[in-house]
Amino acid sequence: MxxxxxxxxxxxxxxxxxxxxxxxxxGVKISKFLLMKGLRMLTLLFAIxxxxxxxxxxxxxxxxxxxxxxxxxxxSPEQREKIAEYWGLDQPVMxxxxxxxxxxxxxxLGTSMIFRRPVSEIIGERFWNxxxxxxxxxxxxxxxxxxxxxxxxxxxxTWIDRIIKWYCYTLASTPTFWMGLLMLIVFAxxxxxxxxxxxxxxxxxxxxxxxxxxxxxxxxxxxxLSILGVANVALHTRQKLIDVLASDYVLFARARxxxxxxxxxxxxxxxxxxxxxxxxFAAFSxxxxxxxxxxxxxxxxxxxxxxxxxxLRGDVPLLLGLVLFSTIFVFAGNLIADMIYYVxxxxxxxxxxx
Amino acid sequence: MIPGLKIGTKExxxxxxxxxxxQKTLLTIVVATIILLSVVVxxxxxxxxxxxxxxxxxxxxxxxxxxxxTDWLGRDMFTRTIMGLSLSMGVGLIGxxxxxxxxxxxxxxxxxxxxxxxxxxxxxxxxxxSVPHLVTLILIAFTLGGGFKGIVIGLMLTHWPxxxxxxxxxxxxxxxxxxxxxxxQMGKSSWWIAVHHIFPHLIPQLLIGFMLMFPHVILHEAAVxxxxxxxxxxxxxxxxxxxxxxxxxxxxxxxxAFFPGLCLLIIVRTFETIGENFRMLIDPTRANEK
Numbered sequence: 001m002x003x004x005x006x007x008x009x010x011x012x013x014x015x016x017x018x019x020x021x022x023x024x025x026x027g028v029k030i031s032k033f034l035l036m037k038g039l040r041m042l043t044l045l046f047a048i049x050x051x052x053x054x055x056x057x058x059x060x061x062x063x064x065x066x067x068x069x070x071x072x073x074x075x076s077p078e079q080r081e082k083i084a085e086y087w088g089l090d091q092p093v094m095x096x097x098x099x100x101x102x103x104x105x106x107x108x109l110g111t112s113m114i115f116r117r118p119v120s121e122i123i124g125e126r127f128w129n130x131x132x133x134x135x136x137x138x139x140x141x142x143x144x145x146x147x148x149x150x151x152x153x154x155x156x157x158t159w160i161d162r163i164i165k166w167y168c169y170t171l172a173s174t175p176t177f178w179m180g181l182l183m184l185i186v187f188a189x190x191x192x193x194x195x196x197x198x199x200x201x202x203x204x205x206x207x208x209x210x211x212x213x214x215x216x217x218x219x220x221x222x223x224x225l226s227i228l229g230v231a232n233v234a235l236h237t238r239q240k241l242i243d244v245l246a247s248d249y250v251l252f253a254r255a256r257x258x259x260x261x262x263x264x265x266x267x268x269x270x271x272x273x274x275x276x277x278x279x280x281f282a283a284f285s286x287x288x289x290x291x292x293x294x295x296x297x298x299x300x301x302x303x304x305x306x307x308x309x310x311x312l313r314g315d316v317p318l319l320l321g322l323v324l325f326s327t328i329f330v331f332a333g334n335l336i337a338d339m340i341y342y343v344x345x346x347x348x349x350x351x352x353x354x
Numbered sequence: 355m356i357p358g359l360k361i362g363t364k365e366x367x368x369x370x371x372x373x374x375x376x377q378k379t380l381l382t383i384v385v386a387t388i389i390l391l392s393v394v395v396x397x398x399x400x401x402x403x404x405x406x407x408x409x410x411x412x413x414x415x416x417x418x419x420x421x422x423x424t425d426w427l428g429r430d431m432f433t434r435t436i437m438g439l440s441l442s443m444g445v446g447l448i449g450x451x452x453x454x455x456x457x458x459x460x461x462x463x464x465x466x467x468x469x470x471x472x473x474x475x476x477x478x479x480x481x482x483x484s485v486p487h488l489v490t491l492i493l494i495a496f497t498l499g500g501g502f503k504g505i506v507i508g509l510m511l512t513h514w515p516x517x518x519x520x521x522x523x524x525x526x527x528x529x530x531x532x533x534x535x536x537x538x539q540m541g542k543s544s545w546w547i548a549v550h551h552i553f554p555h556l557i558p559q560l561l562i563g564f565m566l567m568f569p570h571v572i573l574h575e576a577a578v579x580x581x582x583x584x585x586x587x588x589x590x591x592x593x594x595x596x597x598x599x600x601x602x603x604x605x606x607x608x609x610x611a612f613f614p615g616l617c618l619l620i621i622v623r624t625f626e627t628i629g630e631n632f633r634m635l636i637d638p639t640r641a642n643e644k
Contacts (some may be wrong), residue, residue, distance in 0.1 A: 040480075043477075044477075044480060044481055044484050047481055048481065048484070048485060051481075052493055055493060055494070055497040056493075056496070056497060058497060059496060059497040059498070059499065169623070169626065169627070169630070170619070170623055172626065173569055173573070173619060173622035173623045173625075173626050174619050174622075175573055175576055175577065175580075175596075175615060175618060175619065175622075176577070177576075177577060177580050177596065178596060178611070178615030178618070178619070181596060181599070181600065181603065181611040181615065182611070182612070182615070184603055185603055185608045185611065185612070188604075189603055189604060189608075285483070285484075285485075285486045285487065286486075286487075288486040288488070288489070289486045289487055289488035289489070289577075292486075292488050292489070292492075292581070293488070293577055293580070293581070296580075296581055297600070307489060307492060308492070308581050308582070308583070311492045311493075311495070311496045311581075311583050312581075312582050312583065314496075319492075319493065319496065322489070323485065323489055323493055326485060326486050326489045327484055327485050330484055330485065330486060331484055334484070
């Protein structure tokens with residue numbers, strides 16, 4: 001709803017007053033754009049807080065039982081009431097929600113029930129593990145996918161194009177976790193090159209874990225995610241480049257005698273790199289989903305595995321924290337994608353009401 | 355690009371023996387339907403006896419008698435896989451139909467019911483797109499306590515946003531057409547217009563959206579079940595089979611994971627192909643592609 005406001009303000013801005021004026025306005029425009037995006041994100045985050053809170057409140061899992069665990073038999077009804085009172089569970093739902101929200105705003109995400117530690121601490125620690133994994137996969141899949149898409153488009157309708165297309169379509173329908181299992185079977189069980197799982201070797205003290213150990217544990221999950229991640233970028237790049245190659249300016253360049261790599265370098269690269277980069281940023285949501293599955297297969301101690309654990313064992317504070325965190329993560333990706341478009345591509349500033 | 359310039363006479367002669375896209379699509383649909391039906395019928399026909407525990411035939415690698423081998427309880431993996439696939443397709447079908455209906459209703463409402471409704475629904479779409487699908491699914495499955503109901507509702511609620519966007523754009527385009535405006539001038543109610551003028555134009559988009567959504571729904575179902583938040587472990591679902599197989603991978607029983615996953619991949623891929631073919635047939639800018 002805020003986007004319309006941005007659009008209206010843009011159209012009222014003077015556009016015909018020469019380049020200087022427009023240049024001056026860009027800074028103002030970008031900050032306005034960011035402000036509106038920020039506001040939009042706040043409304044979305046608030047809604048997600050509310051919805052997930054209500055969802056979890058209505059779940060069949062009893063928070064007291066989930067907290068106390070196996071000792072539940074020893075807890076008398078009076079003690080139960082005490083606990084409920086202590087946690088404010090006897091208050092109306094909306095009161096509970098706002099007290100949770102105010103705690104959230106002061107940075108307190110609550111205490112995880114399975115780890116018995118503050119949620120923010122767990123997320124912070126696991127985020128680094130996940131970030132390394134996702135970043136590796138993200139860069140690898142982006143670069144490889146882009147190259148594949150370019151090759152495929154430049155060699156359109158040849159055997160190499162058909163192979164790449166077939167490969168991408170097949171990958172797009174491959175279950176991530178199955179790919180992970182195959183990787184495990186081939187590289188960990190048959191060849192024995194890599195360990196079967198976990199983020200660090202077992203039976204080694206935390207201080208003794210070397211970088212090489214960590215890398216060795218990272219390679220398989222990162223490979224799984226990269227192999228599957230290329231499909232989207234490759235197909236998208238291919239389609240874009242085919243469109244570019246069909247344009248008049250490329251026809252003219254061909255008429256001048258340009259071809260092959262030089263043609264791509266001069267006329268293709270910049271036109272297709274931008275959509276590809278944007279697409280990669282906008283794919284954070286799928287990346288996170290993939291990471292959840294890959295981490296589960298390889299028992300890699302990241303955010304995804306924590307999400308599954310929290311869901312399976314009824315750890316409400318951790319699950320809520322992770323939902324919020326993943327939302328912010330995805331939103332950051334989308335914001336960067338929009339920003340790149342907005343800053344780099346002048347056409348979107350003029351016409352699109354973001 | 356001017357394709358006519360490049361094609362030589364020789365190529366044109368060869369081309370006559372190829373099937374064109376319509377024929378190819380038809381062929382793919384027939385093949386896919388046969389696969390689908392055989393799996394569904396197979397899942398219903400195969401008797402439970404074949405997956406009964408048979409401790410004499412434990413951990414057998416694939417052979418002619420047991421095409422996909424047997425597991426640690428001597429159950430035939432082929433039978434389990436087929437049953438799992440037919441279960442997955444059932445769940446996927448319900449989920450995809452539900453999701454398509456939500457997309458249709460919200461897309462139509464958003465495009466016809468005025469500005470406020472449109473803003474609200476656009477915001478709702480953004481809301482659902484801003485949380486990773488899998489996390490939403492985990493959250494919903496958790497809330498509903500897992501099981502069949504949880505997973506189906508979760509799948510329905512997570513797959514509609516992108517299709518709703520497509521339908522919204524489509525409805526807006528149709529709404530500005532002359533015949534719709536004339537109909538409005540003639541005093542037809544908006545419900546009448548929606549049913550008689552707009553809906554028939556949406557059917558192809560809906561069909562494609564459904565076909566392209568279906569494989570994703572199946573994959574997500576398998577993923578959530580694999581994570582342990584979906585169908586109960588007693589059901590012979592593909593996700594369950596694969597998550598159970600993880601325990602036996604280190605002892606080299608690769609067939610437990612390989613074949614069920616491969617079958618899932620084939621099913622999903624077939625649907626995806628049909629959807630893509632349909633889309634290319636209908637989209638005028640891409641209809642000439644090979």
